[in-house]
Amino acid sequence: MSDDRTTLQDLKEKMAQFVHERDWEQFHTPKNLSMSIAIEAAELMEHFQWLTVEASKTLPLDALSDIGEELADIVIYSLSLANALQLDLTDTVLAKMAKNIRKYPSEKVRGKSHKYTHYLQDRESDGTER
Amino acid sequence: MSDDRTTLQDLKEKMAQFVHERDWEQFHTPKNLSMSIAIEAAELMEHFQWLTVEASKTLPLDALSDIGEELADIVIYSLSLANALQLDLTDTVLAKMAKNIRKYPSEKVRGKSHKYTHYLQDRESDGTER
Amino acid sequence: MSDDRTTLQDLKEKMAQFVHERDWEQFHTPKNLSMSIAIEAAELMEHFQWLTVEASKTLPLDALSDIGEELADIVIYSLSLANALQLDLTDTVLAKMAKNIRKYPSEKVRGKSHKYTHYLQDRESDGTER
Amino acid sequence: MSDDRTTLQDLKEKMAQFVHERDWEQFHTPKNLSMSIAIEAAELMEHFQWLTVEASKTLPLDALSDIGEELADIVIYSLSLANALQLDLTDTVLAKMAKNIRKYPSEKVRGKSHKYTHYLQDRESDGTER
Numbered sequence: 001m002s003d004d005r006t007t008l009q010d011l012k013e014k015m016a017q018f019v020h021e022r023d024w025e026q027f028h029t030p031k032n033l034s035m036s037i038a039i040e041a042a043e044l045m046e047h048f049q050w051l052t053v054e055a056s057k058t059l060p061l062d063a064l065s066d067i068g069e070e071l072a073d074i075v076i077y078s079l080s081l082a083n084a085l086q087l088d089l090t091d092t093v094l095a096k097m098a099k100n101i102r103k104y105p106s107e108k109v110r111g112k113s114h115k116y117t118h119y120l121q122d123r124e125s126d127g128t129e130r
Numbered sequence: 131m132s133d134d135r136t137t138l139q140d141l142k143e144k145m146a147q148f149v150h151e152r153d154w155e156q157f158h159t160p161k162n163l164s165m166s167i168a169i170e171a172a173e174l175m176e177h178f179q180w181l182t183v184e185a186s187k188t189l190p191l192d193a194l195s196d197i198g199e200e201l202a203d204i205v206i207y208s209l210s211l212a213n214a215l216q217l218d219l220t221d222t223v224l225a226k227m228a229k230n231i232r233k234y235p236s237e238k239v240r241g242k243s244h245k246y247t248h249y250l251q252d253r254e255s256d257g258t259e260r
Numbered sequence: 261m262s263d264d265r266t267t268l269q270d271l272k273e274k275m276a277q278f279v280h281e282r283d284w285e286q287f288h289t290p291k292n293l294s295m296s297i298a299i300e301a302a303e304l305m306e307h308f309q310w311l312t313v314e315a316s317k318t319l320p321l322d323a324l325s326d327i328g329e330e331l332a333d334i335v336i337y338s339l340s341l342a343n344a345l346q347l348d349l350t351d352t353v354l355a356k357m358a359k360n361i362r363k364y365p366s367e368k369v370r371g372k373s374h375k376y377t378h379y380l381q382d383r384e385s386d387g388t389e390r
Numbered sequence: 391m392s393d394d395r396t397t398l399q400d401l402k403e404k405m406a407q408f409v410h411e412r413d414w415e416q417f418h419t420p421k422n423l424s425m426s427i428a429i430e431a432a433e434l435m436e437h438f439q440w441l442t443v444e445a446s447k448t449l450p451l452d453a454l455s456d457i458g459e460e461l462a463d464i465v466i467y468s469l470s471l472a473n474a475l476q477l478d479l480t481d482t483v484l485a486k487m488a489k490n491i492r493k494y495p496s497e498k499v500r501g502k503s504h505k506y507t508h509y510l511q512d513r514e515s516d517g518t519e520r
Contacts, residue, residue, distance in 0.1 A: 001149075002218050002220050002221055003137060003138035003142060003218050003220045003221075004137055004138075004139040004219075005137065005217055006137055006220040007133060007134055007135065007136055007138075008133035008134075008136055008137075008138070008141075009134040011138075011220070011223060012133060012226070014164075014227060015227070016163065017232065018227060018231065019238045020159050021236040021240075022205040022234060022236050022239050022240050022241075023240045023241040024239075024241075024243070025240075027310045029183050029184070029186050029187050030178060030186040030187060030189070031178035031181060031182075031183045032175075032183060032309060032310060034174045034175040034177070034178050035161035035173070035175060035305050035308070037171045037174065037204060038168065038171035038172055038174075038175055038302055038428055038432075039302045039306050039309060040303055040306065041164070041167045041168035041171045041204075041302070042168055042178040042298055042299045042301070042302030042303070042428075043240070043299075043302070044164045044167065044168075045164040045165060045168055045295050046299050047160075047164070048160060048161035048164050048504040049292060049295055049297070049299060050287045050292060050445050051161060051295060052161075052444075053159050053161045053162060053440065053442050053443060054159070054442075056159050056160040056161035056162075057160060057214075058158070058161050058203070059215075061193055062253060067160070068215070068217050069217075069221060069222070069225075069226055069229075070220040070248065071208060071212065071217065071219070071225035072219075072222040072223045072225070072227075073226060074167060074171075074204065074208055074372055075205070075208055075219060075222075075223050076203055076216075076223060076226060076227065078167060078201060078204055078208070078229075078314060079223075080314065081201060084187075085194060085197065085198070085201075086203065087194075087198050088133050089133055089201070089205060090132050090133045090135075090136040090141070091132055092198040092199065092201060092202040093141060093202045093209075094207050095189050095202070095205060096199055096202035096203060096206060097148060097202075097206065099136075099146060100148065100206075103150065103173075103267055104152060105151070106151040109154075109157075109211050110151075110152050110153045111153040111154075112151075113154070113157045113185075113451060116443040125230050155452065156439045162439060162440060165295060165435050165438070165439055166439060168298055168432055168435065169432045169435055169436050169439060170432070171432070172428055172429045172432030172433070173429075173432070175425050178425070179422060179425055179429060180373040180417045180422060181278050181424060182312065182313050182314075183313060184312075186483050222369075240318075243310040252506055261396060262478050262480050262481055263398035263399040263402060263478050263479055263480045263481075264397055264398075264399040265397065265480075266397055266398055266480040267393060267394055267395065267396055267397050267398075267399070268393035268394075268397075268401075268496035269393040269394040270410070271398075271480070274484070274487060275487070276433065276479040278408075278487060278490065278491065281496040281500075282393040282494065282496050282499050282500050282501075283500045283501040284502075285502075287503045289443050289444070289445035289446050289447050290438060290447065290457070291438035291442075291443045292443060292447040294434045294435040294437070294438050295429070295435060297431045297434065297464060298428065298431035298432055298434075298435055298445045301424070301427045301464075302428055304424045304427065305428055305430075307420075307427060307463070307496070308420060308424050309426060310419035311421060313419050313421045313422060314419070315418040316419050316421035316422075317420065319420070319475075324475060324477075325419070327450070327475065328475070328477050328482040329482065329485075329486055330471065330484065330492060331468060331471060331475075331477065331479070332479075332480060332482040332483045332487075333471040334431075334432055334468055335468055335479060335480075335484060336429060336486060336487065336490075338461060338465055338468070339483075341395075341433060341461060342461065343452060344447075345432075345449075345457065345458070345461075346492050347454075347458050347461065348392050348393050349393055349461070349462075349465060350392050350393045350395075350396040350401070351392055351393075351480050352458040352459065352461060352462040353401060353461065353462045353465050353466060353469075354507075355459075356403070356459055356462035356466060357404060357408060357462075357466065360408065360466075361408065364412065366412050366422060366433060367414050367450045369414075370411075370412050371414075371416075373417045374416070376486075381418035384511070385485055
């Protein structure tokens with residue numbers, strides 16, 4: 001398989017099967033899964049712990065392989081959490097992206113990493129919404 | 131859209147477009163993205179901070195909505211990282227799941243949450259691989 | 261040494277010496293140290309990943325030793341960050357504790373794990389501050 | 391108080407008193423405390439999320455105040471965990487620092503951020519321990 005041929009549902013089903021075959025629903029509760037995602041996220045960060053932001057952009061092949069594994073773990077636990085909460089990941093992701101598009105209109109934020117409140121202030125001060 | 135009609139590539143492309151329109155590639159470097167995933171993972175955990183594992187299984191609707199947003203953020207940054215590293219998420223996820231299937235054979239682990247080494251010891255002690 | 265004979269300054273100085281002898285100030289920047297604390301915090305969480313909250317209260321001796329090491333790492337990086345930012349840890353901790361005492365007055369929160377806003381609403385509704 | 395006049399025990403006692411007055415021992419279990427430290431560590435990281443490592447070294451005063459608060463929260467939960475596990479923080483910190491001094495001898499690592507294994511290989515290849 002690969003990304004252009006695989007749906008979110010395909011991956012969610014594989015994960016549900018993996019968990020079910022092992023009778024692991026009892027461990028894959030929301031609290032434990034949230035901890036698991038955070039744990040894997042930290043293992044991912046470890047690869048960049050002492051690098052400058054720039055250096056993190058050019059990584060050797062073997063590091064890339066390990067990094068891919070940590071990212072896979074993050075996605076794997078996220079899939080399990082979506083299953084546990086019966087969430088449609090696509091719908092929640094697209095809804096959040098729509099919210100981000102509103103929060104960070106491209107003409108206002110291009111090239112800058114300001115947080116939402118900065119732009120909210122701009123909106124309030126002159127009354128128009130861009 | 132929804133999970134059974136959306137491919138990983140669909141979501142990766144939407145994320146790439148969002149980042150590109152804002153000239154945010156400069157901020158969406160691997161180091162920063164790994165921090166971002168960890169930050170969102172912690173915001174997700176906050177919903178379960180003081181709950182028992184059992185209580186985390188029955189959540190009110192408004193909490194479910196917020197939790198969905200945090201999970202969306204985790205997936206959103208994961209998509210951006212996959213783009214930044216030019217990783218096929220499906221391939222990496224399936225490869226890691228195959229590794230987990232080998233590490234945690236269902237007949238050995240059903241119902242138990244032991245780590246890999248426990249089962250490795252079992253393999254070593256009697257010489258056969260199950 | 262031990263806790264009743266050791267000041268925060270004693271520990272901060274030992275950490276400063278360790279970092280300086282290795283010419284590691286260049287790596288112990290606030291961004292990297294914040295990542296390091298989060299990484300160690302996740303290694304600590306891993307010990308409790310699949311346990312119920314109750315089970316986490318009774319741990320075997322060897323687990324306790326490993327857990328102590330992760331907690332030590334968290335404190336070690338926190339000391340280095342306090343040095344890097346020239347922060348008096350005692351002052352910041354006591355200031356935050358004073359804020360928490362105000363946010364969570366014991367007569368209101370005893371036995372309950374409500375967040376601040378719940379009590380703020382109580383204050384607003386009857387006008388008095390307890 | 392301040393760092394040169396305050397012992398670890400002073401802070402642990404204040405924290406124990408705060409928790410006890412609120413009958414919060416039931417929530418301050420090791421699992422929950424480990425999550426809490428990770429949550430606060432992520433709030434700390436958020437201040438540096440999009441900054442370069444260099445930029446994180448020069449922060450405005452109001453940011454410094456918020457950062458101090460997050461660091462205080464990390465230390466506060468660490469104190470509570472030390473109390474819950476009846477750990478002497480000084481002993482565990484000094485033991486881990488001694489281990490780090492052995493792992494990362496200053497003459498070998500000065501100026502470099504290599505991980506332990508690199509130096510272990512050096513030790514193994516020529517048989518002597520430096």
